[in-house]
Amino acid sequence: MDQHNYHYKTYLSSLLFLFTAALDVLITNNKKNQRSVRSSSSRNKASIHNGKDDDVLSVVDPQEKLTVTPTTASEEEFHQVLALRKNYIPTSVSLSYANTEPLMMLRGDGVYLYDHTGRAFLDTRNNVAHVGHSNEKVVNAVVEQVRLLNTNTRYLHPTMARLAAKLISKMPKGSGLRKVFFVNSGSEANDLALRLTQCMTKSKNMICIAGGYHGHTLSVLNVSPYKFQAGKRPIGQNKNIIMVPAPNCSMSERSILSVKEAVSNFCGGTNGNVGGIIMEGGMSVAGVILPPKTFYTDAIARVKEAGGLYIADEVQTGFGRFGNHYWGFEQNNPGISKGGINVFPDIITVGKPFGNGMPLGAVITTERIASVFDDNGVEYFNTFGGNPVSAAAGVATMDIIDDLNLQQNATEVGNYLKSKLLEIKEEVKPLIQDVRGRGLFIGIEFLGSKETSFLCSTLKDEYNILTSIDGPNDNVLVIKPPMIFSVKNAMQFCSSLHKVCRCVSTENLRNVSRTPT
DSSP states (O other): OHHHHHHHHHHHHHHHHHHHHHHHHHHHHHHHHHHHHHOOOOGGGGOOSSSOOHHHHTTOOTTSOOOOOSSOOOHHHHHHHHHHHHHHSOTTSOOTTTTTOOOOEEEEEBTEEEETTOOEEEESSOTTSTTOBTOHHHHHHHHHHHHHOOOOTTSOOHHHHHHHHHHHHTSOTTSOEEEEEEESSHHHHHHHHHHHHHHHHSOOOEEEETTOOOOSSHHHHTTOHHHHTOSSSOOOOOTTEEEEOOOOTTTHHHHHHHHHHHHHHHHSTTSOOOOEEEEESSBTTTTSBOOOHHIIIIIIHHHHHTTOEEEEEOTTTTTTTTSSOSSGGGSSOOSBOTTSOBOSOSEEEEOGGGGBTBSOEEEEEEHHHHHHHHHTTOOOOOTTTTOHHHHHHHHHHHHHHHHTTHHHHHHHHHHHHHHHHHHHHHHHTTSEEEEEEETTEEEEEESOHHHHHHHHHHHHHHHOEEOEEESTTSOEEEEOOOTTOOHHHHHHHHHHHHHHHTTOOHHHHTTOOOOOO
């Protein structure tokens, strides 16, 4: 009898479970139908020219659970997500392709990103996924470590220590760079670099480069002309900051002279002394600018001769992107100037690609600078800077760069890509004004911003290729793909770009607006 009761109760429980599940489905479908009736917006309404779409916003209940699966979503769900973003996230948090049709990316694999419909996009712009989106080795390292432990950095942990040693092993001989601070991002890294500089030199006076960008904290915004000159009410340039022209081919001599004048200005009268200069190994948002050798031997040498420090921001260009060198600053840096001055960086900052998408950055400096900072007696504690999980991602990323010889890949694919782009330049001139860069860090400068926005949007819409627009005039496509980018990928990009270049016309450009990427 007891056994019969047991089976009977199990049967009733099963019926109750099925009834509840069926009721949930009915309620969910009813809600979807109601939303469908109230929302007549088409996919084209995803365009957010004015940041307003009341019809979409009115049908979204923020408490309602979205039914988006890990890799796919319906058009209705796309609009739900778009509406929630517009309703709760400020428009200053930019959305790529907002002038035409934004993308909802739900999956990545290698050099491809996949939107909510399963459509694959060749990614030529996301250098954060340095060794490829969802790289299996990085994913496994993160999953294995997060199962074991993720805690603050006051405890000993082998992965953090190993990662510091790996970083130091990649420093140029003779640079003296031997100490590592771990942080969570490039912005944090540059913020700490400025703090180290001030501690070492007792000066807040800094030289920065026009078009430079070093992050979003207040201290680094002050040395980022790309930001402090932007907006309707720019924050402006602090009196202890001197901006010099970017050292591109046509402006390098003027840039060098400006640095020397800045040093004299800081060191004269009651201005105290020079704190330092901060510069990217390869300037990305400035439109792909690689400082020439003379900038290091003349300008950097003058800063260091006056007691200032040189901060090399390698957030965009580090970890082998240039191919023939592991760090961007090595490209044209001889190490020692003609006058015998060491022109290696005193501080290097890294971020973005370091953890292949995990929050991880670092500041690498000399023993002398680290010692002065230590002696100041103020503890530097960054709760999760170099935490076990992020450190595991960093070790895996650096191992993959070596194991797959990705520096060599960057050289070979980069050379092929650049040669093909130069061929296209000759065929479509004057549309393409210049092709520059090194390895998998290439800039294609076009005639104007409208042409560039048209090309960028058409590559996305018609050819499933993602690109990035930069440069002071918004007329440079910056190519900085995952380091596993292949010759086949380069061929696909060049072929598609060539076709789109042929479509550029006055008629096609008439209604083009700026494409945010």
